[in-house]
Structure formats: structure tokens, C-alpha cells
Amino acid sequence: MADTILVVAEQREGKLNRASFETIAAAQSIAKETGWQVEVVLPGSSIAALAQELAQKAVARVYALEGASLAAYTSDAYVFALKQFIHEKQPKLVLFPHTYQVRDFAPRLALALDRALISDSVGYKHENGKLLLTRQMFQGKFAADVSFAGDAPWLATFQIGAFRGEQAEAGSASVKNVAAAETTPRVVPHEVFQEAKQAVDLSQAEVIVAVGRGIKEQKNLALAEELAKVLGGEVAASRPICDNGWLPLERQIGSSGQTVAPKLYIALGISGAIQHIVGMKGSRTIVAINKDPEAPIFEIADVGVVGNLFDVVPALTEEIKKARAGA
Amino acid sequence: MKILVCIKQVPQKDVPLKLNEAGTWIREDVSYEVNEPDAYALEEALRQKEKHGGEVVVVTAGPARAQQVLREALAKGADRAIHLEDDKFAHLDSVNTARAIAAAIAGESFDLIVTGLQSDDFGAAQTGVLLAEILGLPHATIIIGIEKTDSGLRLKRELEAGHYQWIEMPSPAVLTIQSGINKLRYASLIGIKQAKNKPLRKVAWAEVEPKLGKNLQQIERLYVPVKQKKTEMVEGPPAEVARKVVEYLKNSARVL
Ligand SMILES: Cc1cc2nc3c(=O)[nH]c(=O)nc-3n(C[C@@H](O)[C@H](O)[C@H](O)COP(=O)(O)OP(=O)(O)OC[C@H]3O[C@@H](n4cnc5c(N)ncnc54)[C@H](O)[C@@H]3O)c2cc1C
Ligand SMILES: Cc1cc2nc3c(=O)[nH]c(=O)nc-3n(C[C@H](O)[C@H](O)[C@H](O)COP(=O)(O)OP(=O)(O)OC[C@H]3O[C@@H](n4cnc5c(N)ncnc54)[C@H](O)[C@@H]3O)c2cc1C
Numbered sequence: 001m002a003d004t005i006l007v008v009a010e011q012r013e014g015k016l017n018r019a020s021f022e023t024i025a026a027a028q029s030i031a032k033e034t035g036w037q038v039e040v041v042l043p044g045s046s047i048a049a050l051a052q053e054l055a056q057k058a059v060a061r062v063y064a065l066e067g068a069s070l071a072a073y074t075s076d077a078y079v080f081a082l083k084q085f086i087h088e089k090q091p092k093l094v095l096f097p098h099t100y101q102v103r104d105f106a107p108r109l110a111l112a113l114d115r116a117l118i119s120d121s122v123g124y125k126h127e128n129g130k131l132l133l134t135r136q137m138f139q140g141k142f143a144a145d146v147s148f149a150g151d152a153p154w155l156a157t158f159q160i161g162a163f164r165g166e167q168a169e170a171g172s173a174s175v176k177n178v179a180a181a182e183t184t185p186r187v188v189p190h191e192v193f194q195e196a197k198q199a200v201d202l203s204q205a206e207v208i209v210a211v212g213r214g215i216k217e218q219k220n221l222a223l224a225e226e227l228a229k230v231l232g233g234e235v236a237a238s239r240p241i242c243d244n245g246w247l248p249l250e251r252q253i254g255s256s257g258q259t260v261a262p263k264l265y266i267a268l269g270i271s272g273a274i275q276h277i278v279g280m281k282g283s284r285t286i287v288a289i290n291k292d293p294e295a296p297i298f299e300i301a302d303v304g305v306v307g308n309l310f311d312v313v314p315a316l317t318e319e320i321k322k323a324r325a326g327a
Numbered sequence: 328m329k330i331l332v333c334i335k336q337v338p339q340k341d342v343p344l345k346l347n348e349a350g351t352w353i354r355e356d357v358s359y360e361v362n363e364p365d366a367y368a369l370e371e372a373l374r375q376k377e378k379h380g381g382e383v384v385v386v387t388a389g390p391a392r393a394q395q396v397l398r399e400a401l402a403k404g405a406d407r408a409i410h411l412e413d414d415k416f417a418h419l420d421s422v423n424t425a426r427a428i429a430a431a432i433a434g435e436s437f438d439l440i441v442t443g444l445q446s447d448d449f450g451a452a453q454t455g456v457l458l459a460e461i462l463g464l465p466h467a468t469i470i471i472g473i474e475k476t477d478s479g480l481r482l483k484r485e486l487e488a489g490h491y492q493w494i495e496m497p498s499p500a501v502l503t504i505q506s507g508i509n510k511l512r513y514a515s516l517i518g519i520k521q522a523k524n525k526p527l528r529k530v531a532w533a534e535v536e537p538k539l540g541k542n543l544q545q546i547e548r549l550y551v552p553v554k555q556k557k558t559e560m561v562e563g564p565p566a567e568v569a570r571k572v573v574e575y576l577k578n579s580a581r582v583l
Contacts, residue, residue, distance in 0.1 A: 001407070002514075013550065039485065100468075100469060100485070100487055107453035107456040108457065111422060111460045112460060114421070116422070116543030117453065119450065119453060132547060137449060137450065138344055139450070140552070141344055141551075142344070142470060143549070143550055146544055146546055147547050148545075149542060149545045154541065187465055187495070188493060188494060188495040189492060190493040190495075192486060192490050193491065195491065239507065240506070241508065245508030249489070256487065256488070256489070256564045257489060258488075264576070284582075285580040287572060287576075292343075298558050298560070299554050299555060299556060302556070302558065302580065303559050304559070304561070305560075305561050313567075315566050316569040316573070320573060320576075322479070
């Protein structure tokens with residue numbers, strides 16, 4: 001029998017996490033090069049319909065790993081059930097999307113299986129029969145190719161957005177129900193919730209001026225506010241700015257904040273960590289101002305200005321005022 | 328509460344980094360600092376101690392230079408420190424790092440162990456979770472709120488895109504802390520002075536080596552990532568740069 005790549009899909013409250021399809025796309029791509037086959041497992045309770053949805057992809061089989069203890073996510077129940085399942089199936093490779101949920105249990109699952117987990121990969125290489133996973137290091141300043149040094153099953157997670165979910169090939173697979181091995185979790189989970197309703201809706205803004213730690217002090221936010229004003233845009237920020245309380249959380253862009261896609265996104269003193277980029281890379285035009293020519297933000301910018309934002313921003317604000325007056 | 332805080336020393340955020348000759352890591356002649364979420368983990372431990380009493384112990388695994396992060400923690404109010412001191416500790420994967428820390432604290436019983444949610448250099452986001460597995464304790468990740476209850480802990484977990492969840496669990500437990508959970512304090516002058524007399528225990532490589540295994544992953548090569556998008560780079564005096572950007576916004580991007 002062919003070696004298997006097992007994709008661990010994710011659901012919450014009756015909905016699939018779309019990142020699951022990204023991981024299926026990754027698995028299909030690896031399978032093409034290695035000749036391995038792709039299977040999917042979905043842990044949960046009452047998940048037949050979701051398993052059917054996954055089965056619309058070109059994979060060999062979908063397992064619905066059903067158990068009452070898997071109804072609401074806990075690391076204890078997930079590790080227990082998946083450990084048993086993976087131990088029985090002995091796949092060559094186990095792939096996960098690098099979601100908050102996976103971050104919570106996958107390391108523990110790997111160690112329980114006495115195997116390695118290469119986390120937060122952005123791609124892979126198959127070189128002379130060896131599988132390498134590419135991951136960002138030093139906050140995106142470098143990349144590394146990392147290999148497994150021990151025996152399979154090998155475990156790896158893929159960063160959100162590293163593959164495209166809509167590129168997962170369609171097909172039709174059979175669904176097999178499996179009763180999960182169950183344990184009583186030590187963790188008691190309560191409802192998932194959002195904080196009070198947001199006062200601003202950044203997703204509707206056409207122009208966003210976002211500031212990062214390069215702004216140095218709260219009072220310097222005025223620079224960004226000026227620039228946003230002449231552009232008729234909104235001010236937003238990277239996480240550290242909101243952590244400091246300089247701007248409210250509702251103006252934070254990124255994986256733990258808002259996702260936006262304005263016509264114009266100007267990033268001032270933002271390094272371009274992946275958790276920020278996932279929230280704004282859909283912007284039509286990205287202008288980045290950063291004093292470090294190696295800052296990862298320049299990799300996704302349309303226009304990159306290497307310079308001191310305290311010099312460049314006032315000049316830019318003036319120039320835009322002029323352009324507006326002339327237009 | 329007796330609390331252990333795991334602190335890693337990482338290259339400073341703003342310093343330029345260069346590849347080493349083997350292309351497997353960076354050149355180490357740079358300045359270092361405390362991994363950012365670890366500073367929040369320490370702050371949270373100090374606050375819990377202030378509320379509930381107890382002791383805060385800090386631990387790091389790394390070369391001699393890493394002692395600095397322990398000194399800073401002692402100056403902020405930690406009671407004592409443990410330094411697994413050897414250059415070799417830097418070459419361990421997350422599993423072995425967790426094993427080494429577990430070995431160094433064998434015989435101590437903590438009510439709570441806190442780590443950062445991930446490091447700013449390798450960034451595996453695994454060490455804390457693995458430590459929980461090794462110690463057989465429950466754990467939770469990406470925590471932005473901690474309340475002690477009669478039976479254990481009530482915790483606020485951050486989830487994606489502005490979602491949150493409260494969970495409860497018994498203690499002892501291991502938590503990985505997210506930046507922003509609290510406001511950081513500065514060390515006071517008195518604190519810095521007192522830190523010099525606080526106990527710092529060194530643990531040698533040989534003491535924990537029997538508990539370590541083979542690294543199950545390997546860095547084949549490190550490199551500067553290849554650009555995926557064509558970026559128009561502009562440099563020069565501010566006024567000229569501003570003109571060029573505005574030109575682009577008007578003519579190419581048509582957003583002005
Ligand atoms: C194959 C391989 C080769 C490596 N080679 C080198 C090298 O040559 N030089 C080098 O400097 N690094 C090297 N590393 C990095 C290595 O030391 C990692 O730092 C280690 O694996 C811990 O994982 P992490 O940094 O991803 O921590 P994460 O799992 O992201 O850290 C989470 C939290 O765990 C705690 N923590 C992590 N590490 C420590 C620690 N050492 N002490 C105390 N608390 C800690 C902190 O609270 C941190 O916030 C290598 C790693 C691998 C896998
Ligand atoms: C689970 C998780 C979730 C996260 N969620 C988010 C999120 O939703 N949003 C988010 O933004 N981050 C998030 N982060 C944090 C993220 O990893 C980064 O730490 C953060 O985005 C860095 O913010 P920054 O770019 O402002 O700061 P830094 O990385 O410190 O960068 C500051 C930049 O400013 C530049 N600079 C300094 N001075 C000047 C000057 N005078 N002129 C011009 N440039 C200057 C520097 O060169 C540097 O590039 C998350 C992290 C984790 C682990």
C-alpha cells in the first residue's frame with residue numbers, strides 16, 4: 001500500500017475552518033511529487049455533513065473521528081483520540097493548518113507519539129527523495145529548510161495562507177466513521193465570544209495608514225493621523241501598539257485582529273511579521289516606510305521607502321496635500 | 328503560588344543579522360534581549376505572586392550570555408534563578424529544551440509554570456506545551472488572562488480574529504502567555520541592587536544530558552527569503568521620496 005499523507009482538518013461549532021482546505025492543497029501537491037496518497041481525518045462530534053464536504057476533494061478517504069468528548073475542543077481529548085488514530089494508521093506524514101487550535105495540541109500529540117513536529121511551515125521541497133519543510137525564522141528575516149531526523153510518522157503544520165484553499169483539487173472520496181478513543185479532559189472549555197461590538201469597521205475603509213513599533217511614542221501617532229486625514233483614511237496599527245494601549249484593539253490589523261483589503265495600505269515602521277501580513281496582504285496597493293532595507297514588509301509592498309518615517313511622513317503628507325489641491 | 332517562568336534570550340529586534348559560515352544559524356556577535364512574550368509571562372507571574380503570595384523562579388537554558396535575562400528578572404522581582412548554562416543548550420530542539428528544563432526542576436513542585444507563546448528567533452511555539460506533556464500537567468496556550476479559583480485556574484484564551492474563550496483547569500498547569508496580557512514594569516534601582524544577592528543556581532550540561540534525546544529535526548540551511556513580489560524601492564531625500572510615492576499613487580496605482 002502506498003504511503004499516506006494524513007491531513008487533520010479542523011471544525012468548530014458545525015463549521016469547517018477554511019484553512020483545512022489549504023492543508024489539503026499542500027498535501028495534494030506533496031503527493032504529486034512523492035507518489036503518496038492523501039487521506040483526511042476530521043475530529044469532532046456530529047460531523048457527518050462536514051466530513052462529506054471534505055470528501056468533495058480529490059483525496060483517497062475521509063475519516064470522521066467521532067466522539068462525545070470531541071464536541072467542544074480540548075487539548076486533552078484531541079491528543080488522546082488522535083494519538084490512537086495515528087498510531088493505528090501509521091501515515092508517513094501528518095499535516096495540520098497552523099491554527100490557534102493546532103498550536104494548542106499538536107506539539108503535545110507529537111511528543112506523545114515520540115515524533116517530531118515541524119511547525120509553521122510556509123512551503124516544502126522534495127530533494128533527492130528527502131522532504132524539507134521551509135519555515136520563516138527570525139520573524140521573517142530568514143527562511144530555513146528543515147528536515148526530519150527521526151522515523152515517520154512526521155508531523156508538520158502549514159502557516160495560514162501558505163497554500164490556497166481554492167486550489168485543492170475536487171474529487172469524490174468515501175467517508176469512513178471511526179469511533180474515537182476517549183478520555184475525560186482536565187480542561188473545561190466555555191463559549192467562544194467576541195468583545196463588545198466594534199465602533200469602527202476598518203474592512204470598509206478605502207485607505208488605511210497603519211503604524212508599528214517604529215512610531216516609538218504615543219504622541220507621534222499624530223503624524224499618522226495627519227497622513228490619514230489628507231487621504232481620507234483610517235488609522236490602524238500592529239499588535240504592539242494596541243498592546244501598549246496607544247490605539248484600541250479594534251484598530252489592530254492581523255491574525256488576532258482585523259483583516260482588511262483597502263485600496264491603499266500605508267505601513268509606517270511595521271516590520272512585516274506574518275501575523276500582521278495575513279491581515280492586510282489583500283490590500284490593492286501597499287506602501288511601506290521602514291528604515292531597515294531588509295524588513296520583511298518590503299517583500300509584499302508595491303512601493304518600499306527605505307528611510308526614517310519621522311522625515312518621510314511629514315514630507316509625504318505635504319506632497320499629498322499639494323496633489324489634492326492641484327487635482 | 329509557586330511559579331516558574333521560562334525565559335529565552337533572543338537577538339535584539341532591531342539589530343541587523345548575518346548568516347553564519349555554515350549557513351545553519353546567524354552569526355552570534357549581536358546584542359540580545361528577553362524574548363518579548365517571556366517578559367509578559369514574568370510580569371504575570373510577579374502580579375500573581377503579589378496577589379496570592381508565593382515565589383517566582385526564573386529559568387533559562389543557554390550560553391553564559393543568557394544570564395543577563397535572569398539578572399533582569401531578579402531585578403524586577405523574581406526570587407531566584409536557574410541557569411542551564413552551556414553553549415550546547417542553544418542547539419537543542421524544542422523537545423530537548425523542554426526535557427532539559429524539566430530535568431533541572433526535578434524535585435521542585437510548582438503550582439504554575441508560564442512560558443512565552445513563542446520565541447522571536449526559531450519560533451516553534453512548542454516548548455511550553457511540550458514541558459506540560461513531559462511533566463504530565465494540563466496546559467493552555469495563548470493566554471491573555473489568569474484568575475486563580477478555589478479549584479485551579481480560570482483562563483482567557485485568545486483565538487483568531489478577535490475571538491476569545493474562557494476555560495477552566497486544575498493546577499498545577501503550564502500556560503503559554505501572549506504579549507499584551509498586562510503592562511510591563513521596569514526594574515527599580517533597589518531591585519537592581521537586590522538582584523545581586525538573590526540565588527542563581529547553575530545547572531551543567533552533564534546534569535541533564537541523560538534526560539535528553541536525539542534532535543528529531545534538523546536545520547539543513549538558513550537563507551534570505553526570495554522576494555515574491557516586485558517592489559518598487561524608492562530612496563533619497565524625504566521631499567524627493569514623497570514626490571515619487573505620490574506619482575506612483577496617482578499614475579500607477581490610481582488611488583489619488
Ligand atoms: C535543529 C535545530 C538547530 C538549532 N540550532 C541553533 C543554533 O545553532 N543556535 C541557536 O541559538 N539556536 C538554535 N536552535 C534554536 C533552538 O535553540 C530553539 O530555540 C529551541 O529549540 C527552543 O525552541 P524555540 O526557540 O522555537 O522556542 P518556542 O517553542 O517558540 O518557545 C516558547 C517558549 O518556551 C520558552 N523557551 C524556549 N526556549 C527556552 C530556553 N532556551 N530557555 C528558557 N525558556 C525557553 C520561552 O518561554 C519561550 O517563549 C536550533 C533549533 C533546532 C530545532
Ligand atoms: C499568535 C500571535 C498573534 C499575533 N497577532 C498579531 C496581529 O494580529 N497583528 C500584528 O500586527 N501582530 C501580531 N502578532 C505579533 C507579530 O508577530 C509581531 O510581533 C508584530 O506584528 C510586530 O509589530 P511591529 O512590526 O510594529 O514591530 P517590530 O517588529 O518591532 O518592527 C518595528 C519596525 O519599525 C522599523 N522602524 C523603527 N524605527 C523606524 C523609523 N524611525 N522609521 C522607519 N522605520 C522604523 C524597524 O526597522 C522595524 O522593522 C502576533 C503574534 C503571535 C505569536
